Amino acid sequence: MEGTTTFALYDLLVKKCSGVNADITLEEVRELVENVRKLDEEGLKLLFVIIKTYSTLENKTDEIPYEGQKINENSKSHDKICDIKFDIRKFSPMLRKMLLEFTRLHHNKMLDETKRLL
Numbered sequence: 001m002e003g004t005t006t007f008a009l010y011d012l013l014v015k016k017c018s019g020v021n022a023d024i025t026l027e028e029v030r031e032l033v034e035n036v037r038k039l040d041e042e043g044l045k046l047l048f049v050i051i052k053t054y055s056t057l058e059n060k061t062d063e064i065p066y067e068g069q070k071i072n073e074n075s076k077s078h079d080k081i082c083d084i085k086f087d088i089r090k091f092s093p094m095l096r097k098m099l100l101e102f103t104r105l106h107h108n109k110m111l112d113e114t115k116r117l118l
Contacts, residue, residue: 007049007053009046009050009102010049010050010053010054010098013050013098013101013102014098016101017094017097017098017101018094020097022093023093023096023097024093024096024097024100028100029088029096031100031103032088032096032099032100032103033088035100035103035104035106035107036099036103038107039103039106039107040110042106043103043106043110046102046106047099047102047103048084050095050098050099050102051065051066051068051086051091051095051099052065054092054094054095054098064084066086066087066090066091067086067087067090068084068085068086069084069085070083070084071083071084071085
């Protein structure tokens with residue numbers, strides 16, 4: 001969804017992906033799925049926030065949008081930790097483009113951090 005939020009990363013992704021009308025290709029879907037598997041904890045949290053922000057701007061009120069399902073739920077003290085499984089086909093083409101762009105950006109950030117440590 002377009003529009004300005006208080007979430008700068010989201011706004012950047014909207015800006016980068018707005019000019020492209022086509023959906024991502026099958027090859028890009030595979031890249032997105034593989035990239036998500038490689039995300040660190042910070043990346044996974046940001047991914048969910050992007051998905052949740054997009055759904056909120058579409059006036060969806062589900063706790064877990066796009067029919068996502070909790071899996072492997074664990075309780076640790078006061079924090080609830082779980083994995084969430086999504087069907088990428090439930091996302092709009094724009095959201096898929098944004099998530100692909102995010103995973104690319106975040107992987108570059110992770111590589112930069114690794115290089116600095118070496």
